[in-house]
Amino acid sequence: MKIGFYNIQGGTGKTTIAANMAYYISEIIRTIYIDCDIYGGNSAILFDMETDPNTLNAYLDGKCPIDDIIHEYDNLSVILCDTTPNAFNTDFDINRLLDVINYADEKYDVVILDLPPNITEGNILFSNEEISSKMIVVAEDSVPGIAGALKTIELLNALDIKIIGTIVNKDRNIVDYEDILNNIIAIMPYDKKVEEQWIEGTLIIKKRSSFGKELTFLAEELTGSYIEKDLATIRALKIAKEFKSKALGKFDDES
Ligand SMILES: Nc1ncnc2c1ncn2[C@@H]1O[C@H](COP(=O)(O)OP(=O)(O)OP(=O)(O)O)[C@@H](O)[C@H]1O
Ligand SMILES: [Mg+2]
Structure with a gap:
């Protein structure tokens, strides 16, 4: 199953939350995190892998096979982007990007998609x-x-893309958002430690912090109810498919 993190606005904390959430889930089920922001993706800094040349950009440019761009960070698999200005030279082909995502979807139980904050060509949503x-x-x-969240929700609804819910991040009691947004699934505190993870190249969820605590609550809730339920359905469908093809094979043999 694929779960995307998105907002038309930049800098809201998509990468921070997607990467840390993926890490948490990877301790329970096979999980891969994909940075889909081929021009502006900077998650390689967070995973301390920014010098690795085998990036999503390298694959899109035909420089290496898919398997070479999957890296391991403890139990979590990651596909990351070129963090240098060389990223702008990437030969972008949406179908090759979709191939990567579909390949990951075949191999992993959960695919976390960290989407770029734009509404232009290059964003798989469009x-x-x-x-x-x-x-x-x-x-x-x-x-x-x-305001950006409301716009984003409208846009996703117009595209007929299902929304699990909204996470309000960097909470500092500024807006009475609970009166405005009716699909909030978590509220993450503003926490200075979040910034440190970029410098240290260690995900915040690996350390004690108020942000990490809230994220763990949400990740537990998501895996416990939503993800496991969905995976059970996917597994049941797979078994049914296998059974069907076996049965058809049997009939073929008999005929
Ligand atoms: N809860 C938080 N408390 C404090 N700082 C935070 C918090 N969440 C994110 N940040 C900081 O906000 C900045 C943007 O975060 P991040 O890169 O995760 O956002 P993004 O939505 O992925 O951005 P982009 O749109 O550029 O991809 C970073 O410097 C990050 O450390
Ligand atoms: Mg980001």
Whole structure:
């Protein structure tokens, strides 16, 4: 199953939350995190892998096979982008990006998609292909932040993309967002320690922090109810498919 993190606004905390959430889930089920922001993705800094040349950009440019761009960070698999200005030279082909996502979806139970904050070509949300991913909107506790979240929700609804809910991040009691947003699944505190993870190259969820604590609560809730239920359905469908093809094979043998 695929879960995307999105907002049309930049800097709300999508990468921070997607990467840390993916890490948490990877301790329970096979999980891969994909940074889909091929021009602006900077999650390689967070994973301390920014010097590795085998990036998503390298694959899109035909420089290496898919398997070479999957890296391991403890139990979590990650596909990361080129953090240098060389990223702008990437030969972008939406179908090759979708191939990567589909390949990951075959191999892993959960695929976390960290989407770029734009509504232009290059964002898989706006390709004509069905990506069948459910979205978590990451909003920021500020007036433009909540306005951006409302716009994002409208846009996803117009695209007929399912929304799991909205996470309000960097909460500092600025906006009465609970009166405005009716699909909040978590509220993450503003926490200075979040900034340190970029410098240290260690995910915040590996350390004690108020942010990490809240994220763990949400990740537990998501895996416990939503993800496991969905996976059970996916597994049941797989078994049914296998059974069907076996049965058909049997009939073929008999005929
Ligand atoms: N809860 C938080 N408390 C304090 N700082 C935070 C918090 N969440 C994120 N930040 C900081 O906000 C900045 C933006 O975070 P991040 O890169 O995760 O956002 P993003 O939505 O992925 O951005 P982009 O749109 O550029 O991809 C970073 O410097 C990050 O450390
Ligand atoms: Mg980001």
